[in-house]
Amino acid sequence: MESGAPSDSQSAPAVPAAISARRVAITFLSALAGCTLVYLVFAIEGKWFSAVPDRFFGANSLVMARGSAVREGDELVITHEGPGGETIVSVVTDLRSADYPVIGWVAIDVPESAQVTLLWHTDYEPAQIRKLPVRVVSGRLLPVAVVTDSHWVGRIGGLALAIHGGLTQPIRLRGVIAKPADAKETVVDRVREWIALEPWTGASINTVTGGADVQDLPLPLLLVAAVAAAAAALIWSFRGRLRVIAPSLAIVIGAMFVVAWFVLDARWTFNLVREARETALRYGGGKDWREKHLAAEDGPLFAFVEKARKVLPAAPTRIFVLADAHYYRGRAAFHLYPHNVWYDPYYNTVPPVDRLRTGDFIVVYQRKGVQYDPGGQRLRWDGGAVVPVELKFLDGGGALFVVR
Amino acid sequence: MLSDALRLGVGWAVPWILGASLLTTSRDSAGSFHRTGEIAWVVGCGWFIGAFALTVWMRILSALNVQFSWASIAGPLVIAAASLAALTAHHGSRRERIEGARAAWNELRGAALSRWKLALWFATLAWLALRSLILLFDVVTLPLYPWDAWIQWATKARVWYELGHIVPFERSDPWFAAGGTAWFDAAPNYPSTVPLWQVWTNVTLGRWDDSLMNVPWWLLAVAFTFVIYAVLRRAGYEPLGALIGTWIVSSLPLANVHVALAGYADLPMAAYYALAAIAFWRWTEQRTIANAAVACVLAAACATVKTPGVVWALTLLPALVLIAFPRKGVALVAAALAIALTALLVLARIEATVLGYHLHLDFGPPWLGMFESMFLLGNWHLLWYAVLAIAILGWREIVSQPIAPLSATIAAGLLFLFIVFAFTNARAWVTDQTTVNRAILHLAPLLSIWALIVFHAWLQRLRGMAATSVASAA
Numbered sequence: 001m002e003s004g005a006p007s008d009s010q011s012a013p014a015v016p017a018a019i020s021a022r023r024v025a026i027t028f029l030s031a032l033a034g035c036t037l038v039y040l041v042f043a044i045e046g047k048w049f050s051a052v053p054d055r056f057f058g059a060n061s062l063v064m065a066r067g068s069a070v071r072e073g074d075e076l077v078i079t080h081e082g083p084g085g086e087t088i089v090s091v092v093t094d095l096r097s098a099d100y101p102v103i104g105w106v107a108i109d110v111p112e113s114a115q116v117t118l119l120w121h122t123d124y125e126p127a128q129i130r131k132l133p134v135r136v137v138s139g140r141l142l143p144v145a146v147v148t149d150s151h152w153v154g155r156i157g158g159l160a161l162a163i164h165g166g167l168t169q170p171i172r173l174r175g176v177i178a179k180p181a182d183a184k185e186t187v188v189d190r191v192r193e194w195i196a197l198e199p200w201t202g203a204s205i206n207t208v209t210g211g212a213d214v215q216d217l218p219l220p221l222l223l224v225a226a227v228a229a230a231a232a233a234l235i236w237s238f239r240g241r242l243r244v245i246a247p248s249l250a251i252v253i254g255a256m257f258v259v260a261w262f263v264l265d266a267r268w269t270f271n272l273v274r275e276a277r278e279t280a281l282r283y284g285g286g287k288d289w290r291e292k293h294l295a296a297e298d299g300p301l302f303a304f305v306e307k308a309r310k311v312l313p314a315a316p317t318r319i320f321v322l323a324d325a326h327y328y329r330g331r332a333a334f335h336l337y338p339h340n341v342w343y344d345p346y347y348n349t350v351p352p353v354d355r356l357r358t359g360d361f362i363v364v365y366q367r368k369g370v371q372y373d374p375g376g377q378r379l380r381w382d383g384g385a386v387v388p389v390e391l392k393f394l395d396g397g398g399a400l401f402v403v404r
Numbered sequence: 405m406l407s408d409a410l411r412l413g414v415g416w417a418v419p420w421i422l423g424a425s426l427l428t429t430s431r432d433s434a435g436s437f438h439r440t441g442e443i444a445w446v447v448g449c450g451w452f453i454g455a456f457a458l459t460v461w462m463r464i465l466s467a468l469n470v471q472f473s474w475a476s477i478a479g480p481l482v483i484a485a486a487s488l489a490a491l492t493a494h495h496g497s498r499r500e501r502i503e504g505a506r507a508a509w510n511e512l513r514g515a516a517l518s519r520w521k522l523a524l525w526f527a528t529l530a531w532l533a534l535r536s537l538i539l540l541f542d543v544v545t546l547p548l549y550p551w552d553a554w555i556q557w558a559t560k561a562r563v564w565y566e567l568g569h570i571v572p573f574e575r576s577d578p579w580f581a582a583g584g585t586a587w588f589d590a591a592p593n594y595p596s597t598v599p600l601w602q603v604w605t606n607v608t609l610g611r612w613d614d615s616l617m618n619v620p621w622w623l624l625a626v627a628f629t630f631v632i633y634a635v636l637r638r639a640g641y642e643p644l645g646a647l648i649g650t651w652i653v654s655s656l657p658l659a660n661v662h663v664a665l666a667g668y669a670d671l672p673m674a675a676y677y678a679l680a681a682i683a684f685w686r687w688t689e690q691r692t693i694a695n696a697a698v699a700c701v702l703a704a705a706c707a708t709v710k711t712p713g714v715v716w717a718l719t720l721l722p723a724l725v726l727i728a729f730p731r732k733g734v735a736l737v738a739a740a741l742a743i744a745l746t747a748l749l750v751l752a753r754i755e756a757t758v759l760g761y762h763l764h765l766d767f768g769p770p771w772l773g774m775f776e777s778m779f780l781l782g783n784w785h786l787l788w789y790a791v792l793a794i795a796i797l798g799w800r801e802i803v804s805q806p807i808a809p810l811s812a813t814i815a816a817g818l819l820f821l822f823i824v825f826a827f828t829n830a831r832a833w834v835t836d837q838t839t840v841n842r843a844i845l846h847l848a849p850l851l852s853i854w855a856l857i858v859f860h861a862w863l864q865r866l867r868g869m870a871a872t873s874v875a876s877a878a
Contacts, residue, residue: 198782200546200549200664200665202550202551203838204550204661204665205550205551205552205661205662205665205668205842206838206839206841206842207658207777207781207783207838207841208657208658208661208781208782208783208841209781209782210657210781210782210783211782218780218781220779220780220782220785220786220789221779221780223786224786224789243869243870243873244870244873244874244877245870246866246869246870247863247866247867247870250862250863250866251863254859254863257786257790258648258652260786261652261655261785261786264782264785264786265651265655265785268655268657268660268782268785269531269534269535269538272535272538272539272542272660272664273538275542275664276538276541276542279541279542279545279546280541280545283545283546283547283615284545289547289611289612289613289614289615292545292546292547292615293547296547316563316566316567318584330551330554330555330590331554333555333559333589334554334555334558334559334562337559337562337563337566337587338562338563338565338566338567338587340584340587340588341587341588342576342579342588343588344576345555345589345590346590355580
């Protein structure tokens with residue numbers, strides 16, 4: 001903070017007075033607490049203080065009422081929807097509604113287009129099934145504040161999750177949790193969201209979420225609100241001599257901003273450290289370039305290409321890559337360079353047969369619709385096209401041919 | 405591992421020293437090293453100049469049908485660097501160079517700082533070093549990971565490294581017609597600067613290694629921290645303030661991701677663009693041919709890093725106008741803005757495709773996606789809050805000399821981004837948070853530096869006003 005000479009009580013101060021660091025710290029922390037309190041006022045649906053613990057009903061307690069699923073470890077993997085595109089999962093419970101204002105289904109890979117509903121029945125109206133919509137965000141189900149529904153009364157005898165819509169991929173369901181969602185739990189949940197590990201994924205290069213995919217209160221927002229509130233409080237308390245104290249105030253507000261930035265950066269650095277640990281576990285231990293690729297998610301493809309390379313000529317040659325997944329087409333091409341590789345980066349197409357030449361190679365990796373006739377030494381693919389080839393190498397999900 | 409580290413160190417020391425030597429030789433006197441932040445500028449900017457010069461030399465070699473090798477690439481660069489160093493030594497004053505180096509060393513060890521400031525100085529350095537080491541670990545350990553890196557950029561690196569020279573990449577039909585003389589990937593038209601960095605790194609290693617070949621991204625980040633420090637010191641920050649500012653700019657999460665998951669050209673684009681803008685800004689202070697040359701070289705480098713780099717380089721024009729025409733510049737820039745807005749209105753009536761983007765002025769800015777990206781997610785920490793606050797509080801400083809040319813660049817850059825996302829089909833990528841953040845990344849480091857410069861200037865004005873008030877009261 002700015003330092004200044006002591007002022008004479010009989011006249012205006014010669015230099016701006018100091019703003020003590022203690023005062024600034026107390027103001028900032030009070031503002032942070034105040035902003036947190038404001039958030040809690042809006043966020044807490046039930047009691048502020050509750051003695052009851054969370055009640056979690058895991059995959060073993062869940063029953064498929066419609067649709068089909070398999071149990072894998074601690075998950076119920078829903079593989080097919082029921083008749084009419086309806087999937088229903090239920091669980092028997094015995095919950096006191098007043099104790100649990102929030103119900104959350106723990107699931108991933110839920111289609112964004114699906115209509116999802118929470119169902120329940122109570123001892124108060126045992127024959128009635130009540131429902132509330134459940135929002136889907138980033139493939140996850142947001143918790144539902146059931147206390148807002150007037151039919152959430154008495155003892156809850158059963159809960160169910162209804163998903164209407166076709167499943168584009170299996171839904172992984174871990175269970176359902178009934179939460180007292182009091183002040184302490186709400187704060188703990190937010191902190192867990194902020195410090196959730198954000199692993200490296202294909203989306204990381206485009207976006208940094210800053211913790212969990214779904215957050216009820218983004219940390220940047222809370223921190224900047226606290227800085228703004230603290231700044232306003234300090235400006236108000238020095239309003240009588242703003243012109244003189246302005247530089248000190250600017251530095252102090254800047255310092256609070258830097259502290260807030262540091263909090264976010266500490267969280268980010270913590271994530272980087274954990275991410276580096278994951279990297280070390282997968283790719284560390286002295287692995288060389290090849291071993292790293294074998295450990296990667298396309299390891300089997302890399303292994304196939306490495307074996308195929310031994311059959312390919314040393315000099316770069318034309319190679320056509322066919323695969324259903326454009327990820328595999330692109331990765332196969334990358335591993336095959338510096339050979340002169342062609343593939344369709346965006347669509348699952350095949351090369352024009354009339355543009356193939358004798359001596360060209362064709363890699364087929366996990367591609368439906370391509371058939372090899374060993375007797376006739378021919379490949380047949382989309383549209384009935386036929387290509388005379390010789391099979392050079394076959395391994396796992398892939399094959400290498402040379403055009404005759 | 406140790407031999408790899410040695411090879412990489414020596415391999416990238418060559419262009420770094422060349423770049424620093426080019427900058428040093430262009431100094432008007434050795435006394436210029438006494439200018440605040442000058443040594444940090446030479447160290448930082450030197451890497452970028454050298455890395456670009458390296459790729460220019462590799463392009464020339466390929467055009468002359470000379471195979472890539474340590475000797476063919478590094479040999480002439482070493483000779484050039486040594487000659488430039490000898491020239492500098494001959495013309496300059498040894499005593500002044502030693503004094504400059506001594507001053508820089510004293511600054512590095514915080515010699516002039518009080519006790520608590522010294523503790524904060526070393527804590528900040530340690531924090532910077534920690535992040536740097538974590539990112540280095542990711543760079544050298546992860547195999548090439550992000551999508552575009554292995555489908556659009558390193559494809560060229562692999563082929564050119566293995567063949568020992570640059571070969572053309574073509575789209576599908578021209579590839580078939582080329583009969584084996586062209587190669588194919590998902591983006592055959594992408595520029596070659598970034599792949600050539602990877603080629604050179606593999607040449608220094610003597611083998612293909614798609615983890616270690618990404619070390620240039622880490623070196624870029626390290627060099628850029630020197631640049632940030634130099635700029636902030638030059639803007640008037642005390643050493644501790646400049647170091648804290650350096651940490652702030654270098655801590656942008658998405659920029660860190662682009663180091664850890666190296667292979668994209670967005671971070672190099674951001675760095676070269678920031679450097680070009682800063683170099684033009686330096687030219688406003690010192691109108692020398694050397695400064696103009698550095699600015700022009702960096703602007704040209706922008707265009708060779710990524711396809712939109714051409715447009716980013718054009719956003720430097722308003723600043724150039726303000727520099728070239730100090731009196732009429734504002735009117736000229738305002739007129740240009742009016743023409744641009746008129747053009748936007750005209751484009752609303754027609755349909756066109758530019759650089760692969762379908763341009764039709766269907767005004768539909770994705771406000772929610774942009775708000776999310778800038779203010780709620782973890783991409784930028786509190787950068788955009790800071791920019792808003794600074795824009796309101798420091799508007800006088802923003803439009804006044806000497807910051808006005810830099811502000812013009814920022815304004816042009818923001819306008820470019822807004823046009824892309826509000827008027828083109830690229831807005832679809834805002835909603836799903838893909839291209840939007842990578843495009844913002846091109847501007848974010850420069851924006852951060854600009855915000856810090858404006859803050860400092862605003863603070864100086866407040867101090868002046870406070871001193872006047874006190875003097876009046878007395």
